[in-house]
Amino acid sequence: MTTTTMTHDEAHHHDAPTGWRRWLFSTNHKDIGTLYLLFALTMMFLGGASAMLIRMELFQPGIQLLDPDLYNNLVTNHALIMIFGAVMPAAAGLANWMIPMMIGAPDMALPRLNNLSFWILPAAATMLLLSFVVPFFPGGGTQINTGWTLYPPLSVQVGMSMDFLIFAIHLLGISSVLASINIIVTLLNMRAPGMNLMKMPMFCWTWLVTAFLLILVVPVLAGGVTMLLFDRHFGTSFFDAAGGGDPVLFQHLFWFFGHPEVYVLLLPSIGVLSHVIPTFSRKPLFGYNSMVGAMLAVATIGMVVWAHHQYTVGMSLGAVTYFMIGTILISIPVGLMIFNFIATMWRGSMTFETPMLFAVAIVLMFTFGGLSGVMLAVVPADMQYHDSMFVVAHFHYVLMPGAVFGLFAGVFYWLPKWTGHMYDERLGKIFFWTNVIGFNITFFPQHFLGLAGMPRRIVDYNVMFTEFNVLSSIGAMIFGLSHLLLLYIVIKTIRGGQKAKSRSWEGATGLEWELSSPPPFHSWTVAPQIK
């Protein structure tokens, strides 16, 4: 690797700003990445608290703590906070921190836009939280009992809290699209000399595809909720059968966004695994080109199979057959990715530090979630499983390992680089085991509950479902509380610990490990030359 000096802009500053201005006016990718991660961590605890309340209520049959509307409000709130507030910002945080360092750029291509994309988020989160609390005030209207899918006609009838939610979704969408534009421009225009697309680190590839997916689907959701807003307040009938509209149209609009959104959540974590597994197997990633191809195939097919979420609404036989075959086809490129991860580990000099433990857990548990996905893709079977706890178990097995554990792996993997300190490995492993065991106790029994006929999104249940629900709720408490340990580990690592080397992990490769730990304020003032 040789280096080339970049031309300096006349207006640039060398010094890092201090105090609150450093964060509010920040255009530095690392500071903004940190803001994203802190925001995601905060939202994860809020979303986690609502999940624990849900499981406390379901500990026993009957109504204990929550009235049915509040229960459904919490279900809605939990999903929206976790998806839009926790997972997406956490992935954006990793992208902000790592992409410029990985491609040899000093910063993101559009730093002011970067600042704007982050600072829209707290405003959006405030609107989102207001949508939850507004019904508790006099004149606040009814609670949002629609679930995160916001299906009309119920969502047209809900009180003013739905308007807060619609505006929150608009703001979140704007933030996502702006961040995606920035990431695409950075990846296409700011790579170091000699780094062509097929030499780009896999994490960057996953984010390039994710960003394009977001630009393609988020505006459709924005369009859908805008139509909903018009139906609520301006006398239109897009989704009102009495006025010539149809509520099922909203379902198509929502899931055209909602299904690719699953890949938006998954792909950045697949990118993290593509670095963690080779590092701790001490081998290069198996099948780089096929990984890129598989990812493009997942994104393309994933865009055109949305209606498998709505088999039961009554589509034509041709339509459901198409959506079923398309959905099952996705398992091929996803299977290829899993195969590549296993092939990378095969005969590697593996060690099991915390990021690698999460990676191995992801390969096992995400595959399990994918298999129950194939079950749900089959139309006649889905007619039975639809809206049951089986679906809840399935998507948590896909999204927790596939997205969240991947983010945890990324945080543990890059924490030494960010902070300059090694985290406490013993605590990291304790966190991993409590987290993974708690997760499985929570969600594995829900497969059986669903298969036995327990519906989702209902506050009460038949006494025959009690045992598995008790188990699930105990697991949820272990799982939820284990995240306090994550918080402690992160704080402890920031405050001190063993000094991290530039290359914090023996087997790590890539430009980011050429920089000091923690990296300088401007990442690559002299661009590396890739050969």
Add this chain to the structure above:
Amino acid sequence: MAIPENQTTELRKKNLRLMWLLFGFALMVLLTSFPFWIGMFRIVGDQAAG
């Protein structure tokens, strides 16, 4: 406000051009989503009915 060091005037222009292109694309997806989806929905509905 710090301006990244590798942002020569030429590169900055190139970045802004691509930004506006992508922004326009996102706007087009937003605006076409209304008629596109309503039309698509009618076609699927007619197929199911007939």
